[in-house]
Amino acid sequence: MVPLNFMTTGTADYLVTGNFSKKAAEEAAKFGTARIAASSKDKNFTYIPDVKAIEYDPNASYIHICQNNTIFGTTFVDVPQVEGIPLVADMSSMIFSEPTDVSKYGCIYFGVQKNVAPAGMAVAIIREDLLGKCAKGMTPDKIPTMMNYTTLLNADSMYNTPPCWCIYMTGLVMDYLEQEVGGLEEMKKRNEAKAKILYDYLDGQDFYTNPVEKPYRSRMNVTFTSPTQELDKAFCAKATAEGLLNLKGHRLVGGMRASIYNAMPEAGVRKLVDFMEAFRKENA
Amino acid sequence: MVPLNFMTTGTADYLVTGNFSKKAAEEAAKFGTARIAASSKDKNFTYIPDVKAIEYDPNASYIHICQNNTIFGTTFVDVPQVEGIPLVADMSSMIFSEPTDVSKYGCIYFGVQKNVAPAGMAVAIIREDLLGKCAKGMTPDKIPTMMNYTTLLNADSMYNTPPCWCIYMTGLVMDYLEQEVGGLEEMKKRNEAKAKILYDYLDGQDFYTNPVEKPYRSRMNVTFTSPTQELDKAFCAKATAEGLLNLKGHRLVGGMRASIYNAMPEAGVRKLVDFMEAFRKENA
Numbered sequence: 073m074v075p076l077n078f079m080t081t082g083t084a085d086y087l088v089t090g091n092f093s094k095k096a097a098e099e100a101a102k103f104g105t106a107r108i109a110a111s112s113k114d115k116n117f118t119y120i121p122d123v124k125a126i127e128y129d130p131n132a133s134y135i136h137i138c139q140n141n142t143i144f145g146t147t148f149v150d151v152p153q154v155e156g157i158p159l160v161a162d163m164s165s166m167i168f169s170e171p172t173d174v175s176k177y178g179c180i181y182f183g184v185q186k187n188v189a190p191a192g193m194a195v196a197i198i199r200e201d202l203l204g205k206c207a208k209g210m211t212p213d214k215i216p217t218m219m220n221y222t223t224l225l226n227a228d229s230m231y232n233t234p235p236c237w238c239i240y241m242t243g244l245v246m247d248y249l250e251q252e253v254g255g256l257e258e259m260k261k262r263n264e265a266k267a268k269i270l271y272d273y274l275d276g277q278d279f280y281t282n283p284v285e286k287p288y289r290s291r292m293n294v295t296f297t298s299p300t301q302e303l304d305k306a307f308c309a310k311a312t313a314e315g316l317l318n319l320k321g322h323r324l325v326g327g328m329r330a331s332i333y334n335a336m337p338e339a340g341v342r343k344l345v346d347f348m349e350a351f352r353k354e355n356a
Numbered sequence: 357m358v359p360l361n362f363m364t365t366g367t368a369d370y371l372v373t374g375n376f377s378k379k380a381a382e383e384a385a386k387f388g389t390a391r392i393a394a395s396s397k398d399k400n401f402t403y404i405p406d407v408k409a410i411e412y413d414p415n416a417s418y419i420h421i422c423q424n425n426t427i428f429g430t431t432f433v434d435v436p437q438v439e440g441i442p443l444v445a446d447m448s449s450m451i452f453s454e455p456t457d458v459s460k461y462g463c464i465y466f467g468v469q470k471n472v473a474p475a476g477m478a479v480a481i482i483r484e485d486l487l488g489k490c491a492k493g494m495t496p497d498k499i500p501t502m503m504n505y506t507t508l509l510n511a512d513s514m515y516n517t518p519p520c521w522c523i524y525m526t527g528l529v530m531d532y533l534e535q536e537v538g539g540l541e542e543m544k545k546r547n548e549a550k551a552k553i554l555y556d557y558l559d560g561q562d563f564y565t566n567p568v569e570k571p572y573r574s575r576m577n578v579t580f581t582s583p584t585q586e587l588d589k590a591f592c593a594k595a596t597a598e599g600l601l602n603l604k605g606h607r608l609v610g611g612m613r614a615s616i617y618n619a620m621p622e623a624g625v626r627k628l629v630d631f632m633e634a635f636r637k638e639n640a
Contacts, residue, residue: 073500076500099500099501102497102498102500102501183516183517185517190519190520190521191517191518191519191520191521192476192477192518192519192520192521192522193476213386214386216357216360216383216386216500216503217383217386219500219503232467233467233469233475234475234476235474235475235476235519235522236474236475236476237474237475237476237521237522238476238519238521
């Protein structure tokens with residue numbers, strides 16, 4: 073939907089820092105030029121390029137990033153800020169994990185399935201002046217109706233029968249974040265504390281390896297490997313048997329991945345670290 | 357998605373019998389010629405054109421119908437069957453209300469929110485030979501990835517994170533239909549019995565009016581009006597107070613609409629008829 077609605081100059085800059093930013097760029101290439109302004113593929117996506125050092129195309133309709141990369145366990149620290157070129161960010165895997173300065177973005181979009189609600193809904197926050205346009209070479213009325221942000225806006229997000237359950241659950245989670253947690257600053261503190269436990273443990277031993285450059289470590293997805301693929305497999309099997317689920321890394325990278333989204337309590341992270349240490353002692 | 361994937365000749369025949377078939381035709385017109393092969397607009401959509409008498413375009417990529425029209429309370433009895441031209445049907449508001457001979461269709465699609473599961477998912481059943489193509493003048497790789505049926509098929513419907521809750525609930529409802537109800541023949545009998553109670557009542561009095569020609573009466577949505585708009589309003593208010601909800605007709609037609617989908621028990625229909633008769637006595 074981003075290129076169909078926003079690629080007004082026929083070109084846009086994409087920062088490829090993982091799987092979903094790569095897919096976003098491939099999709100955009102259907103509707104115009106998706107210029108790869110920067111990529112961290114040279115080091116297997118273990119870092120985020122310096123956003124201030126990138127040469128952006130002055131004619132770009134927007135700059136697109138995926139702010140947290142679930143598979144590789146990286147996150148942007150700074151985000152691109154270029155006068156006159158709106159920033160479009162996929163925040164699916166870090167939205168509401170910390171406060172966001174929405175004024176830095178032309179469009180924020182996210183699937184709700186990580187930090188917000190059960191899978192089945194996506195949300196977009198769009199700067200008003202970006203609406204009502206379309207990719208160069210077409211007219212807004214040629215965008216498939218349901219892929220036109222203006223359709224959804226004009227119909228108060230009810231052009232189609234909306235996913236009521238997801239909306240209801242989103243409301244409950246927003247209430248929880250405000251009233252139970254006390255806001256996103258507090259949520260950020262909790263997430264930082266959770267991530268610190270895991271990264272501190274990883275940094276204090278040499279059985280497990282986390283390949284990500286330290287400044288770009290994700291607070292949502294912590295990736296690590298044991299010395300061998302066989303041990304990785306044994307780790308996941310044993311962890312599952314002990315109730316530590318979904319630790320297998322994405323098939324693109326292998327190893328392990330601990331997704332410690334908002335809903336994961338600190339106790340869950342501590343339990344994982346205890347398990348990791350026991351497994352290390354047995355297998356080191 | 358239908359025109360993007362199936363309008364291979366650049367033109368398709370649309371039967372406009374209500375709001376959703378009209379919207380489908382408007383959408384298709386973005387990607388080719390959406391020819392209105394027949395319409396029941398001349399009598400405010402109170403009937404279904406004789407599908408055997410329609411002159412179809414031999415060059416049509418497909419014939420599109422909306423098989424049950426929720427707003428106007430009509431349903432197809434026969435469906436178009438033309439050698440060499442696949443039939444595409446939106447079955448959202450009648451799927452699983454009765455058995456369907458899928459061999460008559462090139463594509464059946466439906467939103468799950470009426471007879472299947474909570475809102476938030478659509479399902480398509482597609483004849484294999486129709487896949488892998490696209491609207492005339494484009495190539496399949498230019499279809500937005502998520503709107504290409506082949507993407508979804510190749511990824512086993514998990515190209516994106518799927519709406520797990522809707523899928524789970526669909527499974528439960530399928531189990532219920534098979535094991536509790538005993539199959540769709542039995543479901544059809546129950547739905548016929550429910551609709552008969554309402555239509556028999558409507559035919560036996562002259563306070564309420566159902567405008568639909570009898571052969572095309574929907575078994576899912578029964579529309580009716582009282583003598584005046586004021587009484588319609590009073591009817592809905594009083595019904596709501598007595599726990600009979602959502603009886604207000606769609607804003608396009610006014611009056612009342614009783615949606616008696618699979619989930620509505622016969623007792624609910626009987627309660628409605630009792631209420632209607634009491635209201636009639638008070639206001640006739």
